[in-house]
Structures are given as structure tokens and as C-alpha cells.
Amino acid sequence: MVSLLLSAASHPSLVFSGVELPKLQPLGASRTVLRFPPTAASAATPTVKGSLGLRTQLHRRPNLSSVKVQEFNVYEIDEEDRGSPAYLRLMFNKVNSLGDIVSFTNKLYSGDMQTRLGITNGICFVISHDDKTNGDRFEAVFSFYFGDYGQVSVQGPYLTYESSYLAVTGGSGIFKGVTGKVKVEPLALSPAKRFYTFWLKGIADLPAPLRCTALPPFSTVEPSPAAVACQPGSALQNFTD
DSSP states (O other): OOEEEEETTTOSOOEETTEEOOOOEEETTTEEEEEOOOOHHHHHSOEEEOGGGOEEEOOOOOOGGGSOOEEEEEEEEOOSOSOOOEEEOSSOOSSOOTTOEEEEEEEEEETTSOSEEEEEEEEEEEEEEETTTTEEEEEEEEEEEOGGGEEEEEEEEEESSSOEEEEEEEEEETTTTOEEEEEEEEEEETTEEEEEEEEEESSOOOOGGGSSOOOOOOTTOOOOHHHHTTOTTSBOTTOOO
């Protein structure tokens, strides 16, 4: 509803385009309120009446609980055939130290270890070394490549001695517009083996090769020989190698 504040003494009534509007109703000693019938838009939106007859619209927030979240798992394995990882030690210490940089690229397999998906590519910046576990904390920026399906980018903390969560920052192909998070579980350090759990929002239903039932995350799990050999039916179409 629209409300206009007018002087009762100077404007007893108003005429617009030859149509006389409703008479003014007194409001206090010297003010009146001219009330118009509600429009469809204002009737559909709740309002709160403030001082002097003014009304403020309340805008409804979207129902975030209705947003679909899709979960899937992948394994990342360093098969020691890609020259990865590569270290740039800026501090020249015996252990990894703040400022050191590590770049890496590893092979990517489905959660059931039956399909070669592609690769990971990324870079990590050393934040600190943990003497108790002899492990490291990194700030990581990297991507997962899934052949014709596209690519997912993530950023956040990676710890070699415990699980951590990274933000999903975007993607391409079927992952265009994606948001969410990913949990990384380090299973082995040298050679590296990691297990990832994705929770994704904002995309269509994932294809079957990504929705498989994952094997439990143990350091001893290995991909099938057919997936390692990238045989037809055991590798994604046009996977990145």
C-alpha cells in the first residue's frame, strides 16, 4: 500500500487526470494520510508499518535448504612417472619452510578405482612445518581434470598429516558455475596417495562414472589394471594425461 503525507489545511482533496481521489483522513493535528488500494505486487510482499504511516517491504530470502548437494569421491595417485612433485626451496632449510613452493601433477581415478579420470595440476605454498608429525601445512591452488566432462578448481589448506577442507572455486564443462567444498585425506606421502570427497552445488546431475561407490580410503588400495592401462571403458573420453 502507498501512503502520502499531506497538509489537511491546504489540500482537502486531490484530482489527477480528471479523477478525484478519496478524501483525506485526519492524522493528528496537521497531517493526513492518503491511502491507495494495494497493487498485486505490494499485496504479495509482506510490509512493516513504520512512523508517519510509512511502510517498508520485507524481501524474502531464498530457501537454501532446497539447494541440491551432490557427493562423489576420487583418488589421486603419484605413480612416479611424471617428474612430480617439483620443489623450489627459497629458504634453503633442511625441512620445508615458509616461502618454499611445490608444484605437482598426479593421476586421477574414480572412487571405485575402475576408471582413469584424468590428472591433477597445482601448486602449493609452504606455510609451516610440523615437527611433531614431520609434516607440512600448505596453501594449495589446483585443479582436477575430468576429460570431456570439464575441470574443477579448488583452493585452501592442505596438510600432509591430517584431513583438511578446501573451497571449490569454479569449474568448466558440466562443472560450470559449481560451488561447494572438498575434503582431502592424505593416505601416503611418498609416493603421494590422496582420497577426496566432493560436495558440489549449482550443477546438473553428475554422470555415472563419478557416482560410483568408492572403496574405503586406505593406503593399500590400487586402481584396476584396466584403469591403469586406460583401456576402452576404463577411462573417460579424452581424459587429460
